[in-house]
Amino acid sequence: MAKLYFRYGTVGSAKTMNLLAVAHNYRHQNKNVLLLKPKLDTRFGVDVIKSRSGLTMDADVLVETDTVLTEDILDEIHCILVDEAQFLAKAFIDQLREISRHWDIPVICYGLRTDFKTELFPGSQRLLELADSIEEVKTTCAFCNRKAIFNVKFVNGIATQSGPQVELGAEEKYLPACSYCYYEQVSENHLSTPLFRDPVDLDPS
Known part of the structure; x- marks a missing residue:
């Protein structure tokens, strides 16, 4: 089958x-x-x-x-x-x-x-x-050398978690990010507690 x-x-x-x-x-x-x-x-x-x-x-x-x-x-x-x-x-x-x-x-x-x-x-x-x-299908984070697992959305150069789930084109730009860099990018506007830094892993696998 x-x-x-x-x-x-x-x-x-x-x-x-x-x-x-x-x-x-x-x-x-x-x-x-x-x-x-x-x-x-x-x-x-x-x-x-x-x-x-x-x-x-x-x-x-x-x-x-x-x-x-x-x-x-x-x-x-x-x-x-x-x-x-x-x-x-x-x-x-x-x-x-x-x-x-x-x-x-x-x-x-x-x-x-x-x-x-x-x-x-x-x-x-x-x-x-x-x-x-x-x-x-693996790739590295746009902000470091760790493996990317999340997608960061930018509006006018600022990372955001706002907006509809499906939004094509417009001014948004999406970049791949590891978990640490993802939360670092959105933390200023969306997170109130700091996150610990994961150990650096230069191997994207």
């Missing part, structure tokens, strides 16, 4: 570049890949999947809350790759789970684990509950 995979990481961890590399490898072997992305993600264009390195591919399906992957879409597909999976509804994650089971098609989902408030996205929560394989 094929598996449902969740490959998560912070912003800037090359998740989308990994996805595009997997898609390239399948297509190089003349295998059919179905590329999915949430319709709400319009940062680089409505139907464009683009990595920060500049690599791009067109999405085959733009997922909305009521999207159903029918038999004609799944016919002769060898792998399903999903970008920005954290934005998907829980019901669609359930659908991907059933596709991997009943159609024997591997489904690989890439996305953030938590938002800028360190809270799980609904789609990510369901993937953590259902995935056969959960893998971390």
Whole structure:
């Protein structure tokens, strides 16, 4: 039986570049890949999947809350790759789970684990509950050399924990951070008690 995979990481961890590399490898072997992305993600264009390195591919399906992957879409597909999976509804994650089971098609989902408030996205929560394989795509903190686990949101150059969970574009900028640097960035406005400093770890693993 094929598996449902969740490959998560912070912003800037090359998740989308990994996805595009997997898609390239399948297509190089003349295998059919179905590329999915949430319709709400319009940062680089409505139907464009683009990595920060500049690599791009067109999405085959733009997922909305009521999207159903029918038999004609799944016919002769060898792998399903999903970008920005954290934005998907829980019901669609359930659908991907059933596709991997009943159609024997591997489904690989890439996305953030938590938002800028360190809270799980609904789609990510369901993937953590259902995935056969959960893998971390690692990168280092933007402020030190520790492994990044959180995402810091900046508005006008100031770190914030305010705003809606899903907010694309605008003036916000998101950076990856380790736990110490995350709380250090937001502590001035949001924390009343100091945090102890973790031991320095130069190995991102």
